Amino acid sequence: MSYNITSLNELAAQFERLPGIGKKTALRLSYFILEQPPERAKRFAEALVNAREKIHFCETCQALTDEDKCSICADENRDRSVICVVENPKDIMAFERTREYKGLYHVLHGAISPLDGIGPDKLKIKELMSRLADGTVTEVIMATNPTVEGEATASYISRLLKPMGIKISRLAYGIPVGGELEYADEVTLSRALDGRNEI
């Protein structure tokens, strides 16, 4: 019988389930927990259960929140005439980091992908449609990912919205700022050419 500590192994196994954490790191993190005061481990455990139990989808935009409405939907200062449609809750953080966008969001929680069995009915599209009913929203920005699935989703929703007379836009394609042309892939580059602006 070799050196074996059941509850340490169990903790390491839990860490190893996390993405990007291998066997060695999992063990290192477990030892770190053992070296900390017990209150620390308890606080970590509470944060885990708390987050998982309290966080749910915002009743309006389907973003993650631990309140009734998310902090963006609840914010009186946001522009209620624009909705930016994204695939995942994380995408909201990316937009918020720009400090440019002042409108609202709508999270689809995925993209149409027939191969994975994800049809439009699996996404929060119904919820988006009902937000557009009262005429407050004048523009919908399709900010799904620049992938086949994201594109398909964007064009599916656009077709739904067209008859409602709402302005629909899509994020611009082009070369990333700070990138080097040398490394730009040919699809991105030809999109950047297509979308060129007079200066």
Add this chain to the structure above:
Amino acid sequence: MSYNITSLNELAAQFERLPGIGKKTALRLSYFILEQPPERAKRFAEALVNAREKIHFCETCQALTDEDKCSICADENRDRSVICVVENPKDIMAFERTREYKGLYHVLHGAISPLDGIGPDKLKIKELMSRLADGTVTEVIMATNPTVEGEATASYISRLLKPMGIKISRLAYGIPVGGELEYADEVTLSRALDGRNEI
């Protein structure tokens, strides 16, 4: 007010306390937890509290265990005449991986370091001495780290044990197997020269 989810931030803050986990990874791991079924988060939380509460020092060798005695001290097949003295519980795993060593261990939980205020009294040296009292142990292998502190600790303990007539050994210094001589530091190399064996 920007996008803000209190319980998500708290969870991310807990992940960020772990060594080698930065802001971005902490957030990524937190989102991962949210995407898992609630039972998973609960099981992770239980493993954290469980490990921290159950694991304590083995009453004999001071290694980590969740039983009264660690699995090595409890193992009837280990050679009870040799004790390998290490600084940290993790060092035991390294020795066990060799599958060579069949004796027992003793964990000091640190090394003598006057600059950090760690004197011999802060280490589990008393506990080591009491294990040697009944004469079962005939050899003590000093396997503290090859650092200034580890060396000081090894020689301090050696001086204590000398009068007891117990054989004391120190791990061999030399070039690491599989390493390249080109990259060996001069201290290691001169130690390897000093310790050269006839072939």
